[in-house]
Amino acid sequence: MxxxxxxxxxxxxxxxxxxxxxLAGPVTAAAVxxxxxxxxPWLTDSKQLSEKKRNELRPIIESEAVAFAVSHVMMEEIDxxxxxxxxxxxxxxxxxxxxARPQFIAIDGNRFKPxxxxxxxxxxxxDAKFLHIAAASVLAKTYRDEYMAQLNEEFPLYAxxxxxxxxxxxxxxxxxxxxxxxxxRKSFRLLPEQLKLKx
Numbered sequence: 001m002x003x004x005x006x007x008x009x010x011x012x013x014x015x016x017x018x019x020x021x022x023l024a025g026p027v028t029a030a031a032v033x034x035x036x037x038x039x040x041p042w043l044t045d046s047k048q049l050s051e052k053k054r055n056e057l058r059p060i061i062e063s064e065a066v067a068f069a070v071s072h073v074m075m076e077e078i079d080x081x082x083x084x085x086x087x088x089x090x091x092x093x094x095x096x097x098x099x100a101r102p103q104f105i106a107i108d109g110n111r112f113k114p115x116x117x118x119x120x121x122x123x124x125x126x127d128a129k130f131l132h133i134a135a136a137s138v139l140a141k142t143y144r145d146e147y148m149a150q151l152n153e154e155f156p157l158y159a160x161x162x163x164x165x166x167x168x169x170x171x172x173x174x175x176x177x178x179x180x181x182x183x184x185r186k187s188f189r190l191l192p193e194q195l196k197l198k199x
Contacts, residue, residue: 013102014132018140022165026072028144029090045127046137069097
């Protein structure tokens, strides 16, 4: 059973990201503040949910949340500042967009940088422990998947509608055959060492 939040008496947001391990597309972060009476029997870590369940949960979260926001950090920025910094930047930007200022931030994972002077706590596997982090994981994942489906219409060769930019065999075979797109992360190892890639 997931807990609502860490501190019962504070306005607390949960934040998470999706797409850190992808070869293409943005890393997407979300921040969510849930009401104190929120509960939903399905809500858990988005990776444990089917795509159908995630898509059904998204409007429920958005309609019931006190506040929510989503932010994409694009490939160029990822390549400039690295994926960890880009993930944290995405979380900061999502928190920036909330229409309520949180008094506490709960982060999925073990790395974060201070956001203004708001106290925070990193929670390993937090998306399977706290509802607000789980809600953020659902929003980050669904918004990113939606974005990758749009990119797939422009570059169908890479099957991003199926692999979402993750390093599947299918995706890597397409990179080897067709080269890289403008949406690939140039700082990532797009192919194994033995397969040289020309930029």
